[in-house]
Amino acid sequence: DVKVTQSSRYLVKRTGEKVFLECVQDMDHENMFWYRQDPGLGLRLIYFSYDVKMKEKGDIPEGYSVSREKKERFSLILESASTNQTSMYLCASSLAIGTRDYEQYFGPGTRLTVT
């Protein structure tokens, strides 16, 4: 079974803090993704990575950065957290293009509150 784990289920940070959200997958997937989930808006893609050290902006990258130094790990960084970044953050991974089973597998999410 594919397993995607996220470092924290719940996180509370103060405005202006630097925040790291960590995601690890154990199935050697090439692609990894970060989404945020807000009521009424569904899931929106922040960043994704299709290889180590590679990244591409999603639909809402402002205020976020990412890091992928190892294939299994994808980090989301909030350089200076703001209250409008209070949200549920979901990590996902998938196999590369050209494979048959390329659905995304999701982690349990991190509920971040910025006060």
Place this chain on the structure above:
Amino acid sequence: AQKVTQAQTEISVVEKEDVTLDCVYETRDTTYYLFWYKQPPSGELVFLIRRNSFDEQNEISGRYSWNFQKSTSSFNFTITASQVVDSAVYFCALSEEEGAQKLVFGQGTRLTINP
């Protein structure tokens, strides 16, 4: 631009009733992929089905069935004889890229099955 609309924000039914979750999509591509995911209270999205735009056959998996109609740009999901364990948030998603590199999600429908 691609867009997915799930007009039903919340649905509540009594156990054993049939329920249909609507999904309408917009895309300019002739090749695209449609997905349904389930998000139970634990938070982790669970993949249910993937359909490509060239396969309009309806699919049935146990109590679940999906109706894909390109003429109305819809990909609706029906649960027959609903059970309390079906209570969750359900998301419809669209990808215009092979490999589901970038998914666009609908707003989600919260389904509550009452005993």
